[in-house]
Amino acid sequence: MTTAPRTTAPRFGVNYTPTAGWFHHWLDFDLDAVRADLDSIAALGLDHVRVFPLWPLFQPNRTLIRPRAVEQLVALVDAAGERGLDVAVDGLQGHLSSFDFEPAWIRTWHRRNMFTDPDVLDGQAAYLRTLAAALAERPNFLGMTVGNEVNQFSGEPHPDPHRATPEQAGAWLRRMVDACERGAPGRLHLHASYDAAWYLDGHPFTPWHSARIGAATAVHSWVFNGTAQRYGARSTASDQHAAYLVELSKAWAGDPHRPVWLQEVGAPAPHITADDAARFTGATVAAVLDCPDLWGVTWWCSHDVDRSLADFPELEYSLGLLTNDRRVKPAGERLAEAVAAARADWRAPAPRRTAVVVAAGDEVTAPDRSVCGPGGAVFETFMRLAADGARPTAVLAERAGDASHLAARGITELVHPDELRRPSLPLAQSPNGVR
Template identity: 70%
Template sequence: MRFGVNYTPSRGWFHHWLDFAPDDIRADLDSLAVLGLDHIRVFPLWPLFQPNRSLIRPRALDQLGLLVDAAGERGLDVSVDGLQGHLSSFDFVPSWTTTWHRRNLFTDPDVVEAQAAYLRALAGALAGRPNFLGMTVGNEVNQFSAAPHPDPDRIDAGQAERWLRRMLDACEEGAPGRAHTHASYDVAWYDGTHPFTPAHSARLGTMTAVHSWVFNGTAQRHGPGGAATALHAAYLVELAKAWAVEPARPVWLQEVGAPAPHVPPGRAADFTRATLAHVLDCPDVWGVTWWCSHDVDRALADFPELEYGLGLFTNDRRLKPAGEAMCRVVREWQEGAAREPVAPRTTALVLDVGEPDGAPGRGVCAPGGAFFEAWMRVASGGGRPAVVLAQRARDADHLAARGITEVLVPQDTP
């Protein structure tokens, strides 16, 4: 079980790459040491690292290496996101893909080959470092492919899969054998028209990454103290397992945070403890990476209000109550490291989304959907429900491999 944090620099946010300051980075990483974490996830800004289609800046790669080395000196492994892409409501795409050079990010042959070269270069620059975990293709790059993005690069599910495979292959070419994955925001699980699908998330890459944000309708529907709000991350972990080919495929809770006002600051610590407790009761979780390390400096303009206060630390590196809560959970888990593995979830709810690869009916999985609400009723009543696709509900070998001994349809839940 791994515990980490998405590293948001306290000075300048991700614009810190423009004024790279190793001493500030080291001070940030020192502040994380008190939490007992073992990894961070970091975010190069794509336009700064590859400002021209044929130019990947060597100095930028060197600076990324310095950050990874500084983390290693503090006992922290590092996962690196490549195509940034989208961060905290801002898009960072290079000028050679926009306006006069407007080209589809997922299908234009020149763009795709340049993206692959960039990911290969990032991975290759870090491949020799023992604390380099691997690459994530990008942060929620799926948001560029459909509404509500104001200028989407439209594709279908087949094109999305071809693009993902090409990007993951490039990561593997640069750093063979590392943990390379990709990450979608939760529309991939909740919208049957979205081109990035649950099958893509659960079957491509080394592990499945899920991002849990309760401002997606969960907190609005169930309230900041509602059981479903604290259970949402665990729900996504279990939902992800339904599509996996390998029964024990690891799931990485790559992003989860306490966004105000959906989770008021006074409730953030309780939300953190409850969310982690539920997730740690799920089998096959690789790790949890909290969003995020440090608050965004309010001197920076135009962020959505909720983005400013998501850190476990303030931007002057003072530990916040949510950070204290995470620290306690991490220490309690580490002190019980000899514990038995998490028990299988023996009861599964049957999920029918139609044909599973495209999952046209996955809207039932969204907050307010029939399946979502049924799962939450069982879980909030003390149950430990897993999820099984309708096509596998009578597959004895699949059920046995996952430890499932009972299946229920949503209509049969209390």
């Protein structure tokens, strides 16, 4: 199926991190506290939130999906709707902010592979279908994401991975997305991987999976992945990293106008300093708004993690657009300004006519996808073009000679990475300076 080009302004939202108890708030669910948090989010002018049930709390036994937990999720969605906020729900948490949340029925004495065991798959599918069905009649329910970066469980560097092949990962994703669709037909159901799917050779979750399975492609952009360290916080590479992932994903998409959701992006300290967070936020949003067919931008995250909670990586405590007591931070102010400006004067971006050719090996498994990561030839060619003021996108080498594919995407110029041997502008310098 081919979708029409997007002509309306993208959606703007935030990943909701509760101020009271972080995602452990489901244990002591306080709807009044949730309402206050949602009020502070709505005041920024945002239109949606992404929320995270904790899988072990909602499904503590393979055949027990707690009705009270589902009721709490529905109450949260209703409270958001009262404030004009739509809600996307992630199911299998899975992994959040360096912590893993696996139910006891797939661990230790009950160890079973979460991607391949038939009983586990039955349980997961029932859980996702149940959550989706509970929300199917809510008009502000956007849809389900299978889970948050669940691909990190499938291989290194996870300390105890659930091994899977690319074929098994693809089969698992299709079954899980189908379960969401069965629960709530026609909503925006998809899956989301951290950037190993795009950058790490041999990783079982592949770019093909992200760009072909589900109703949209989700990308998660974090410059602590080597981008900020290699090129600098104020570099073209850091400012354009989110836009790069959006455009890179299109190389694998079968639909030339498949929507792409920048589902996570944030300003992580110390790679992005507190003094630079607002500038980085504005630069990132400006870059991605120049990407055709962008479904939306969902910032990570709404509120800072309470420092009374222990053992988080330091950067997790300061990623919020608002403080833990709901005061707006400079990055939150900058995002609110960018959202208001985009809605007031929205014009759909023109096609990106210059495409970097991506030779990552077999297009389904992408065995050489590290060429796309920081330091790789595709990454650096894209950033050199962007630094010179071009608006690059990406195309697979397998499709570089397909005239109909290029025409459908508006591509008129191909650039092979070996053609740009020297940058005309150092990648450590942003061409537009401070925004």
